[in-house]
Amino acid sequence: MKKGIHPNYYENAVIRCACGAEYRIGSTRPEIRVEVCAKCHPFFTGETRFVDTEGKIEKFMKKYGHIYQAKKEGE
Numbered sequence: 001m002k003k004g005i006h007p008n009y010y011e012n013a014v015i016r017c018a019c020g021a022e023y024r025i026g027s028t029r030p031e032i033r034v035e036v037c038a039k040c041h042p043f044f045t046g047e048t049r050f051v052d053t054e055g056k057i058e059k060f061m062k063k064y065g066h067i068y069q070a071k072k073e074g075e
């Protein structure tokens, strides 16, 4: 390996999730923050919960909610 062109490698980098979970991994960054992880992501927890941090669903429902509702009722 050439020196000076490779980023530092942290063998005990920590990933911190918004839910409080922590993971130790090897990374080029000493600390990584994430909003969802395997512990709290709806796909893994089986919960029906939307991950909506920016109000995108709200905006979508305001714009297209009536179409969505009509479709649901027609099923």
Ligand SMILES: [Zn+2]
Binding pocket: 017, 018, 019, 020, 021, 035, 036, 037, 038, 039, 040, 041
């Ligand atoms: Zn999490």
